Amino acid sequence: MSAATTQTTAVGRFKGHGKTWLWVGLVVVALALPWVFFNYQTGRHSGFVLTMLSQAGMMILFALSYNMLMGQAGLLSFGHAVFFGLGGFSTIHFLRAAGNGTLPVPMELMPLLGGLSSLGFGMVFGAMVSKQRATAFAMITMGIGELVGASAIMFHSFFGGEGGVNADRMIERSLFGVNYASPVQVYYLIVAWTVIGVVGMLFLTRTPLGAMANACRDNFERAQFMGYDPRRVRFFQFALAGGFAGIGGALHAITYEIVTFDAVGAGLSANAVLMAYIGGSGTFYGPILGAVLITLMQSGVSLMSNSWLIYVGVMFIGIVAFAPGGLAGMIEIHGPIARAGRLTRLIVPYIRLFFPAFAVLIGFIGLVELMSFLTIGAAQGKTLELFGNKIDVKAALPWLVSLGCLVPGGLWLWFESRAFGRVWDRLTEDLKERDR
């Protein structure tokens, strides 16, 4: 909570230029992070951290490009991975062509090629889907996603079937004389292209196209009366979103040197929805938060537990039901209070909210883990360990402890959240009074 608080005050205080400096600061942090986890004894980067950061970079592009549809144009797509994956497959083929000397393109421009190919695919599919909106749009994109996903397993010449297509990224052609042998060099390529992609998408929101996308989302009939064609707006938005997702896919191909049918699959398309919505689709930066959070959860939590899907599912449902603005919405809602300088009044209520919430979290995680070790863990021959102690999942004690955290914690949380609501209401009332 304290991180979010300081961030909002920072935004509030340096309104205007402050936001630019925040973005620059984030890029500096992204550039420095591999060296924070640098092992000076062995002189090596942490492979796990680098992979995770690289993955986060691609997912930021993927989630932001998805939000060009969901947040900015109000179009719910269930097949966005098609463009991520097709960009990746195209890049793999470009890399192979570059490797045997038929394509004289330096490594640094490969993501551009991948993005352009996805832009092409986006125009083809965009022509098909742009007639629809709302649920019909969701269904037709789902259909395209299923079609391409199944084709990727069926056809070997382009998609490589079940095994996927691989390539060697050391194509010996670079603008800066880098051979991209080590992951850290690839990471900096990813940072560079993520920054280019983010700036490009931020720029698009300030263009007439971005404004018209918002208009068609809010009231497409009115936009039509004003003489704009919502179909053309949807077409351009869809194709461009595909292109930016393709850059992410190209980075995926360069990092892992292999692309399989998973990259166009329904699972990744669903991930785009989760990342953009959990992060917050109402703001530009929301999906970045979502992409980083989901990537951390996917690689961090999946190391410790195999039930990360249920945690993400519960978190997603909680956000849909209680905070439709996502994480970014929760930060934004503190804006007026921060500008009035009243944020300190919320510290104590937040601390009081923290303890029951923590108890509920512990109880819930405990129950989920006990349950999954009882069935899946037993089938895989694993045992549940906590701080080095083996826990018998068939004994009554761990179940009672978890339930004892969850049920009273839940009641306590309900009680505290009502009290928090009263504090919040009084604070916003005060602000309204003062404005009057």
Added chain:
Amino acid sequence: MEIVLISLLNGFVYGMLLFMLASGLTLIFSMMGVLNFAHASIYMLGAYAAFDVTRLIGFWAALIVAPVLCGAIGAAIEIYGLRRVHHNGHIAELLFTFGLFFIFERGVQMIWGMLPVPYRVPPLLDFALFRVYGSNFPAYRGFMLLISGGMLLSIWLLLTRTRIGLIIQAALTHPNMVSSLGHNVPRVFTTVFAGGCFLAGLAGVIGGNYQITEPTMASALGPIVFVVVVFGGLGSLMGCFIASIIMGMIQTFSVIIDGSIADLVKGFGVSIPSDNLLGEILNVPGSRVGPLLPYALMILMLLVRPRGLMGNRDT
């Protein structure tokens, strides 16, 4: 000829199973505007519940207990979940059921494990009903037809002959007018949602041992059911029925087609190599294209006629 007749029968059985799922979904979708992503998860839940009840009591008890359980779960989802997010619009409702889909999939894995469970056809129905051209037609498939046909009849009677059915029919096409006339539309919504989930649960009970009861059965069948609903059209049970039968027939008939487009033109002395993508597409045998055809048909339908086969308004 014989294979055509057998496929016709099997396609009809599968189509009726699809209709049991799709009829509830299309009622929910037409009335509430919510495309329930968790509908196939309820089907899966019905199959698993039937497996447990069959083990404890017996198959005939499962035939009643599991659908009622699924209906209760559906009512709970509508009252405690969808109503809460309703004021945020249809997208929020759709995303809510989308999240439920993940939780159900993982929850089923946590309770019953990752592997398929041995949910079998009851011994009483495990015999050959009749023989067509030397191959047996299992009695259980006849039983499935009986159940789904009986359900079709009772839905039809309920919708056309009872007062609640008339209100539901009116709410399908003119939901605002029905609420203006003083009917409790939220309660109608809950009833229809629970009823749809009851049907999905019933489909799970009779479909779980016809197919395989495993954690991926929801994600395998879910998209096909959406295709049926969109293809059949909003607000039309008849269109939904026709679409279900068409999809069932496509799925069973494509399996028996061995030829590809390349084989077709081979007769004219043209041979197509399969070393590039286009050649490969032309060389794929019909049996492998089968699973893709529903999606291709849905995309085509949305392009040509967005209201579906017999829909009364655009999707």
